[in-house]
Amino acid sequence: MMNNNTQNVYLLNRDRGLQSDSCSNCMRNSQCPSIEMGSSQLESTAYSKVLHKTVKPQMAVCSSGDKFDSIYVVRSGFFKSYFIDTAGIMQVTNFHFPGDVFGIDGIESGVYQDTVEALDTGSVCKISLSTLLQTTNSSNTARADNAPHVYEESTSGANQLQSLVRIMSRTISRDRKLIFALGKMCALRRLTTFLLEISQRMEHSGYQQDEFRLCMSRTDISNYLCLALETVSRLFTQLQSMKIIAVERRDLKILDMPGLQRLIDDDHGRTTAFEKTG
């Protein structure tokens, strides 16, 4: 049912990304946030410290509670991050696509908040804290203090702080959207919103926006959207019968993008929660 050619094209592209050892040759150079975070300098000065790590499915790149020491950029493959609450309940907090940064959640507390796990075989750039600091300090006046926090160790490295603020700000607005989705949207709208977001992010990562392979299981989707697994499955079927999508296990084709958008706009779900302004 699905056309696999496009997938192959991107596999090639991704391999090209993998084969190149230096950041400047990386196909993701222009969109790579690690450049933003200072690895453009890194590359020429201390390149050897940017590790390109390959990860197998279900392997954790970093684990909740571990000491924060690096940030990561997805080179290829897909990842999910989650945390487990005191009662042992898992909450998937995000999915990471090629080009995305993760690991910054540890920067404030000094330990990673989330565990980040590969959904399939993939690779990441690991940019260690010391490397990051080293880079900026070399191009700025060094400072003597040894404050406990990352950003305090490198007061002159305002670039990092700026990128940090930018990334955190993005995180906050993304989280806000999720709060709204979980609180005020019915199941169908939650899923359609999710599909549209995934579609956009797939496109951003260099895939087709209307036809791709879902990188995560139904369980992951249901956990992320806080729905029962069966509900998600039923909704996929429903969207298919509405000719909005064509889905076969993880292969997804969006047949009617405007229709999908319309579902989101029209469906007003629960009305108390949807209370309008007076």
Next chain:
Amino acid sequence: MMNNNTQNVYLLNRDRGLQSDSCSNCMRNSQCPSIEMGSSQLESTAYSKVLHKTVKPQMAVCSSGDKFDSIYVVRSGFFKSYFIDTAGIMQVTNFHFPGDVFGIDGIESGVYQDTVEALDTGSVCKISLSTLLQTTNSSNTARADNAPHVYEESTSGANQLQSLVRIMSRTISRDRKLIFALGKMCALRRLTTFLLEISQRMEHSGYQQDEFRLCMSRTDISNYLCLALETVSRLFTQLQSMKIIAVERRDLKILDMPGLQRLIDDDHGRTTAFEKTG
């Protein structure tokens, strides 16, 4: 039913805070995040630029979409922040207690994301952007560039950026908790978690932790927790019949704090959403 003496004590304290005109005399000095944000320098150098503004109930301090120009610190009273989505649906995102900072949500995009509204008569410290920048620049080497973003205008002002990162980091972890609450908790657990948090924040603001007046309406609570107003009301009644709390309209007394905690720990609500780790 409720003992009002404690309230009066704090009214006095709050009045003391209001009467003092300088930040160093303010009773909240030690806990004031504006100090952290640089107003300790402000106070001695450019004090006149910290405005102490009194706000009447339902008055907006800043509005969603307005150009970002200041951050605020609550001196007295209580505030709520909310945004209205494209479909005109309101989402209360937070409540602000004396000592809390708000308004930073505008720093990245340049416009405030949330509208912040007084729940009763209160007062805030308005610390304008220019004042903040001025303060740091005067104590550091000035920089020539005029980048569009706030933090780029003051590269040397790493203190601000650090505080910013800290405040944003707090916001993120608070938002994560809300996501978890909305997605994985049943109504009762959502409310008990909320009550416990309010209790702690009231204490932090100088009130009693087990007896206080709820500053927000049932409508605000229900909107924040994404529940029907009637559900919230019923749950209050239920908690009262369980002798966990005593509630009469907005006057709340927590009779059994461990019991309240136990409710949160024990109640496992929906089990699919509460899926444990394998």
Next chain:
DNA sequence: CGCGTTCTTGACTCCTATCAAGGAACGTGG
């Protein structure tokens, strides 16, 4: 080919939203 995993589908239940009505508090004006 058998087995585990993942996904789908059906039947049923339950939590919470919705609709509806009434009571308590508050402000205002007579």
Next chain:
DNA sequence: CCACGTTCCTTGATAGGAGTCAAGAACGCG
């Protein structure tokens, strides 16, 4: 001081969306 409307909160009855339980199908893997 009391009637009055308004707002806020409570309580009851009902309905519906999504969770839960259960079984079977499709796929991947050794």
